[in-house]
Amino acid sequence: MNVPGDLLYTKDHEWIKVENGLAIVGITEFAQGELGDVVFVQLPSIGQSAKQGEAFGTIEAVKAVADLYAPISGEIVEVNTVLNDAPETINREPYGAGWIVKIKPSNLDAEAKPLLNPAAYTDHTSA
Amino acid sequence: MKNTALTAEHEALGAKIVEFAGYKMPIQYHSIRAEHLRVRNTVGIFDVSHMGEFIVTGPDREKFLHYATVNDVIAMTPGQVQYNCMCKPDGGIVDDLLVYKFADHMMVVVNAANLDKDWKWLNSVVRGDVKLENKSDDFSLLALQGRHAADILKTMTRTDLTKIKYYHFEEGEVLGHKAIISRTGYTGEDGFELYIGNDAAVPIWRAILEAGKPYQIEPIGLGARDSLRLEMKMCLYGNDIDETTNPLEAGLGWITKLAKADFVGKSAIEKVKNAGLTRKLVAIEVEGSAFPRQHYPIEDVNGNKIGEVTSGTVSPVLNKGIALGYVPVAMSEIGTVLAITCHGKPVPAKIVKPPFYQRPY
Numbered sequence: 001m002n003v004p005g006d007l008l009y010t011k012d013h014e015w016i017k018v019e020n021g022l023a024i025v026g027i028t029e030f031a032q033g034e035l036g037d038v039v040f041v042q043l044p045s046i047g048q049s050a051k052q053g054e055a056f057g058t059i060e061a062v063k064a065v066a067d068l069y070a071p072i073s074g075e076i077v078e079v080n081t082v083l084n085d086a087p088e089t090i091n092r093e094p095y096g097a098g099w100i101v102k103i104k105p106s107n108l109d110a111e112a113k114p115l116l117n118p119a120a121y122t123d124h125t126s127a
Numbered sequence: 128m129k130n131t132a133l134t135a136e137h138e139a140l141g142a143k144i145v146e147f148a149g150y151k152m153p154i155q156y157h158s159i160r161a162e163h164l165r166v167r168n169t170v171g172i173f174d175v176s177h178m179g180e181f182i183v184t185g186p187d188r189e190k191f192l193h194y195a196t197v198n199d200v201i202a203m204t205p206g207q208v209q210y211n212c213m214c215k216p217d218g219g220i221v222d223d224l225l226v227y228k229f230a231d232h233m234m235v236v237v238n239a240a241n242l243d244k245d246w247k248w249l250n251s252v253v254r255g256d257v258k259l260e261n262k263s264d265d266f267s268l269l270a271l272q273g274r275h276a277a278d279i280l281k282t283m284t285r286t287d288l289t290k291i292k293y294y295h296f297e298e299g300e301v302l303g304h305k306a307i308i309s310r311t312g313y314t315g316e317d318g319f320e321l322y323i324g325n326d327a328a329v330p331i332w333r334a335i336l337e338a339g340k341p342y343q344i345e346p347i348g349l350g351a352r353d354s355l356r357l358e359m360k361m362c363l364y365g366n367d368i369d370e371t372t373n374p375l376e377a378g379l380g381w382i383t384k385l386a387k388a389d390f391v392g393k394s395a396i397e398k399v400k401n402a403g404l405t406r407k408l409v410a411i412e413v414e415g416s417a418f419p420r421q422h423y424p425i426e427d428v429n430g431n432k433i434g435e436v437t438s439g440t441v442s443p444v445l446n447k448g449i450a451l452g453y454v455p456v457a458m459s460e461i462g463t464v465l466a467i468t469c470h471g472k473p474v475p476a477k478i479v480k481p482p483f484y485q486r487p488y
Contacts, residue, residue, distance in 0.1 A: 036350070037160040039441045040416040058470055060418050062159045062441055063350060065470045091158075 001125065002029045004095055008071070008112060009121035015095065016071045016115070018108065023072055026099040027059070027090060030125045035061035038090045041068075041100065043079040050076055050103055052111050057100070059090070068100065072111045078102040131176035132267045132328035140346055148239035150177040152349055159350035163443040166314055166355055167484075170273030171347035172335050175320075176328065177239035179263040181246065184232045187255025192226060192233055194390050195252050197374055197383040203228040208294045208311055211382055212374055213248065214392030218399060219370035220377070221248050223362060225311065227296060234307075238364045252391055267328035271335060272318035272355075274488055275342040280319055282338050283331075284308065288319075301331055313352060315359035316486055354440045357449060360410050360481035366421060367408060367437040367451050373399055376453065377408050406434070407459040410481035413448030417469035419476075425452050426466045426473060433458055436467060442483055448474070449483050 007015040013031035016023045032038065040060040050056045050070035057068040079101050082089055090098035105111070116124060129150045137144060142153035153174065155162060165171045183192060193200040198211040205228050212223040222241040227234040237245045246261055253259065271280060277288050286299035286308055296309035304327035312318040323331060336344060353363065362368045362377060373396055374383045384390075385397055413419050419439030424432045439450035450467060458465070461480050466473040 036155065037158050039160070039418070039446075042416070058417075060416070060441070062354065062443075065418065065420065 001122070002095070003118045003122050005118050007095070008115040008117065009124075010069065010071045010115060011124055012069045013125075014069060014071050018105075021104070022077065023074065023103045023105050023108070024099050025071055025101050025103060026094055027068070028121070028125075029094050031066075032091050032094045032098075035059065035064055035066060036091075037062045038087045041083040041087050041090070043081075043083065044076050044101065046076055046079060048076045050074055050101075070103065071115060072103060072105050073107055074103040074105040076101050077104045131174055132325040133174045133176065133332055136329060136332055137174065137346070142346070142348060145349075147349060148177050148242070150239065152177060153346070155348040155350045156346050159348065159354065160443045162345060162347045162351035163354050165343065165345045166273045166316060166347055166351065167444060168273075169342040170271065170275040170279060170318075170339055170344050171351075172332065172339070172344060173270040173272065173347045173352060174267075174328075174332070175270050175352075176267040178268050179237040179239055179242035179245065179261070180266045180322070181235040181237065181249065182232055182260045182262050183235060183257055184260075185255070185257035188233050188257050189228075191253060191255050191257045192235070193387065194254060195249060196224070196226070197379075197390060197392065197396070198226070199384045199387060200226060200228075200233075205230050206295050206297065208296055208309055210294075212368075212379060213245075214374065214396065215370060216392055216395060218373040218392045218395035220364070220368045220372055220374060221245065221370065223364055223368060223379075227307070227309070229298075240365060265324070266322050267325050269321045269323065269328070269332060269335070270312055270314075270318065271321065272312045272314040272316045272347075273342075274317055274486070275339070275344075276316070276318040278342065279335060279339045279344070280308070283334060301327070302334055304331060306331075313361060314355040315361075315482065315484060316355075317488075353438075354443060357438050357440055357451065358442055358444060358482060358484040360451060360483065362408075362451075363438055372408075372453070375399055376404050376406050404456050406453045406455055408437070408451055408453055409459050409478045410483060411436075411450045411452060411465065411467065411476050412445070412479045412483070413450065413467055413469070413474050413476045415448075415474045417472055417474045418448035419450035419467045419469055423450075424468045425454060425476075426468060427458060428464055428466065430466070430473070433465070439467075444484050448476075450476070454478075
């Protein structure tokens with residue numbers, strides 16, 4: 001299974017990548033595989049605040065619906081509007097074009113501590 | 128967990144395997160949505176060998192099944208298949224099933240999840256000179272479904288498929304293997320179900336996948352089987368019908384022949400009919416981008432709960448949420464506006480005339 005080495009992960013199967021002071025958030029390869037065909041993503045509004053561990057959106061797949069949980073707190077500064085017309089991008093490229101939101105972190109150093117590194121996330125999904 | 132004769136084929140094709148009714152079954156090969164559309168647009172092949180087959184012999188076989196089920200078995204002609212169900216004395220549905228009439232015996236095809244229950248039930252209501260045999264482990268069952276099903280199958284059999292009408296069957300050979308060739312299915316498309324010996328399953332499965340290449344054939348998992356049948360408003364036992372639902376409220380009045388002299392459940396179902404139904408299974412379309420799922424509450428426009436979704440999905444053909452559920456008769460008219468609370472949020476919905484999909488050929 002694909003667990004890129006340069007990302008951090010949550011137990012709820014989101015990933016984040018911190019780049020230029022922003023955290024890009026998506027769901028993992030494992031999560032998209034479990035969900036199956038993604039048919040709709042309920043995205044938050046830009047400017048909305050996200051709180052670590054709380055739902056900021058939902059993801060509808062053919063067989064299931066899942067909440068999206070914020071890996072870290074902060075302000076939603078960008079949403080991936082590609083997903084409005086092509087939600088299946090999440091299935092194809094969960095770590096790339098299928099990213100979901102960008103968050104401007106408010107407390108990154110403290111909140112990054114409970115996140116999982118790639119090895120710990122791999123253990124988590126094989127448990 | 129039991130394997131079908133094709134489990135290794137599914138694993139080799141990369142299917143996601145789940146347990147279903149005690150069997151390892153493919154839920155999807157790569158995408159439920161793509162597999163669904165493949166069947167709607169050209170053709171697909173399913174392994175449904177988990178289904179159960181009972182053979183009924185003896186001089187009273189028809190009289191017995193006529194009594195044990197709600198439909199008119201006596202009226203069947205050889206080579207005919209009949210959709211039917213059997214009920215408890217209180218009218219609750221034990222299972223829905225297919226009855227096959229052969230010249231010298233009958234075959235009853237039941238849901239895998241109910242196989243043990245059905246076997247005990249049929250034996251408990253048995254009457255007359257009949258013999259029941261559970262032959263489920265001796266049959267593999269393939270469903271070839273889609274507008275090009277006949278184009279593929281005709282290259283593999285000498286049976287004249289044009290002579291097999293919908294809901295009829297012939298005994299013949301497929302690639303030299305004995306087969307019951309049945310023009311039936313659970314998808315709303317033209318197609319065939321092939322009852323074959325287990326040793327014939329792998330060669331016929333592979334040959335169909337090969338012969339179907341000009342039509343982009345794909346193997347189809349149980350996930351798409353469920354969404355295909357739901358677009359047709361075909362009931363799924365355990366979701367839309369069970370021992371707490373009667374055939375009339377489930378919309379199965381068309382198979383329930385109350386004119387029959389006697390059958391198990393008749394007086395209870397008659398009572399329901401005379402008193403008037405309290406609820407009905409309806410087809411519901413959801414507006415918007417949240418999708419109905421089993422057990423989501425159905426509400427009236429004032430937010431009062433009036434029922435529950437029994438089956439729900441996003442229709443790959445309509446790109447809309449579709450659902451089945453029971454609502455009070457007074458609110459069951461086509462066009463009635465409702466709401467379904469999807470993932471905590473009420474979403475506008477309305478009752479529509481089933482099926483959700485009609486094949487264009």
